[in-house]
Amino acid sequence: MLMKRDIITLLGGFLTSLFLFLGAIGVSFDWFTPESIDAFIMLCGSIVALGINLYAVWKNTYVSKKARKQKEVLKQKGLK
Numbered sequence: 876m877l878m879k880r881d882i883i884t885l886l887g888g889f890l891t892s893l894f895l896f897l898g899a900i901g902v903s904f905d906w907f908t909p910e911s912i913d914a915f916i917m918l919c920g921s922i923v924a925l926g927i928n929l930y931a932v933w934k935n936t937y938v939s940k941k942a943r944k945q946k947e948v949l950k951q952k953g954l955k
Contacts, residue, residue, distance in 0.1 A: 879927075880920070883916060883919050883920050883923065884916075886916065886919060887912060887913075887916040890915065891909065891912055894909065894912060
C-alpha cells in the first residue's frame with residue numbers, strides 16, 4: 876500500500892511542477908490550477924483504494940478455496 880501512495884505523491888509532484896513550468900513560459904489553462912491538481916490526486920488515491928478493495932472482495936468471494944468452503948458451510952448452517 877505504501878508504494879501506491881508514493882506513486883500518487885510522485886504524480887502530484889509532477890503535475891505541480893508541470894503547472895509551474897507552464898506558468899513560467901506563459902502558458903495557462905483556466906482549469907489547470909493547484910486546486911484541480913489536488914482534486915485529481917485525491918481522485919487517483921480513491922481509484923487505487925477502490926481497485927484494491929474490489930480485487931480483495933472478488934478474490935475472497937470467487938477465487939479463494941477457503942472462501943468457497945466457508946460459504947458452503949454457512950449455507951449448510953442456514954446462516955447465508
